[in-house]
Amino acid sequence: MTSWYNACDKAAAIIRESIPVHYRSRTFPGIIGDIKVLSSKKALSLISRKKGLGKQYAWLYLTQGIDQGRGYQACAVEALDSVLGTHREEIIHGRILDTGCAVGVTAGILSLDHIVGFDLFPDLLKAARLTDSFTGTENLYTAADMTHDWPFDCVFDTVVCGMVCHHLKNQKDVVTFFRNANRVLRPGGSLVVTLPAGSVAFAGQMENIIDGLAEFGFQANRKYSGLVLSVDDPRSLFWMFLVVARKVSDTAGRTFISPEFGFPDYRTPVTREQKGEKARLTSTTSRKIKHERFELVDSDMLCKRYGEKTFIFSELSTKNIEE
Numbered sequence: 001m002t003s004w005y006n007a008c009d010k011a012a013a014i015i016r017e018s019i020p021v022h023y024r025s026r027t028f029p030g031i032i033g034d035i036k037v038l039s040s041k042k043a044l045s046l047i048s049r050k051k052g053l054g055k056q057y058a059w060l061y062l063t064q065g066i067d068q069g070r071g072y073q074a075c076a077v078e079a080l081d082s083v084l085g086t087h088r089e090e091i092i093h094g095r096i097l098d099t100g101c102a103v104g105v106t107a108g109i110l111s112l113d114h115i116v117g118f119d120l121f122p123d124l125l126k127a128a129r130l131t132d133s134f135t136g137t138e139n140l141y142t143a144a145d146m147t148h149d150w151p152f153d154c155v156f157d158t159v160v161c162g163m164v165c166h167h168l169k170n171q172k173d174v175v176t177f178f179r180n181a182n183r184v185l186r187p188g189g190s191l192v193v194t195l196p197a198g199s200v201a202f203a204g205q206m207e208n209i210i211d212g213l214a215e216f217g218f219q220a221n222r223k224y225s226g227l228v229l230s231v232d233d234p235r236s237l238f239w240m241f242l243v244v245a246r247k248v249s250d251t252a253g254r255t256f257i258s259p260e261f262g263f264p265d266y267r268t269p270v271t272r273e274q275k276g277e278k279a280r281l282t283s284t285t286s287r288k289i290k291h292e293r294f295e296l297v298d299s300d301m302l303c304k305r306y307g308e309k310t311f312i313f314s315e316l317s318t319k320n321i322e323e
């Protein structure tokens with residue numbers, strides 16, 4: 001049986017062959033940047049019209065996003081696994097739905113089988129199926145838009161949203177997302193949300209997320225919700241945010257939530273020169289680093305450590321951020 005990381009390498013080599021030469025120079029941040037600014041309908045139309053661009057996206061995901069565990073996306077799932085520790089199987093259990101699953105990152109790294117995953121882009125799902133064919137895993141992947149009603153009636157025990165919610169562009173999409181997450185979960189089921197470094201600005205904002213989820217019938221587990229930091233290499237830093245919650249009631253048709261509950265991009269504007277400098281640093285140091293030890297600063301500690309209104313991003317981004 002091939003390990004999932006090796007399966008990604010094998011799948012990437014196969015996909016690379018079929019990417020038209022003129023898309024091979026498209027970068028990972030470039031394609032993700034386009035997707036982030038466009039509505040989901042326009043993003044899907046862009047990727048489907050430009051035949052081969054979706055394959056380039058899948059190839060970049062498998063190589064730079066995964067990169068044998070060194071990529072940001074892969075590192076996020078390893079960090080999740082590490083901080084949940086022995087409780088992981090209690091929290092991520094039973095019938096699992098992976099929203100915005102990309103190339104099957106969560107299932108691949110956590111060695112989950114028979115999960116259901118969906119994503120907007122069919123090329124990512126094809127790549128997920130290809131990697132599964134090397135590992136012998138039988139996950140079910142389907143194309144769907146998380147900003148419309150999800151095409152599932154079944155009752156899941158766990159909904160995983162790994163690095164996905166920051167793609168929700170407005171309050172309507174946020175409401176659709178969490179109403180659907182509540183609808184497809186059985187009572188008592190788990191919701192596991194990870195968010196990238198730039199999507200939570202202030203320690204106090206974690207409280208807004210916890211309060212906002214309560215409006216959708218979820219009760220956050222404060223012990224497993226907070227800031228996750230890598231602690232093993234002073235030369236570079238990985239960080240993300242984690243919310244673990246349980247469905248305690250139905251959403252009761254909620255259509256409006258407080259404006260504080262959202263996932264805006266708080267990253268400070270980066271100049272072209274800074275981007276170039278970061279790319280150089282990334283290629284020379286941090287890309288060679290695989291983070292292995294992580295710390296969870298839980299939601300109660302977060303405010304004590306950083307203060308409610310401190311801009312966490314500036315506190316942490318003096319180090320070489322890997323994203």
Ligand SMILES: C[S@@+](CC[C@H](N)C(=O)[O-])C[C@H]1O[C@@H](n2cnc3c(N)ncnc32)[C@H](O)[C@@H]1O
Pocket residue numbers: 040073074076077099100101102103105106118119120121124144145146147161162163164167
């Ligand atoms: C940063 S990636 C995270 C992927 C994966 N969950 C992981 O942990 O690496 C965000 C994913 O959300 C997907 N996505 C973005 N907008 C979407 C939408 N409207 N519906 C479904 N998936 C979407 C993207 O295609 C991408 O695969």
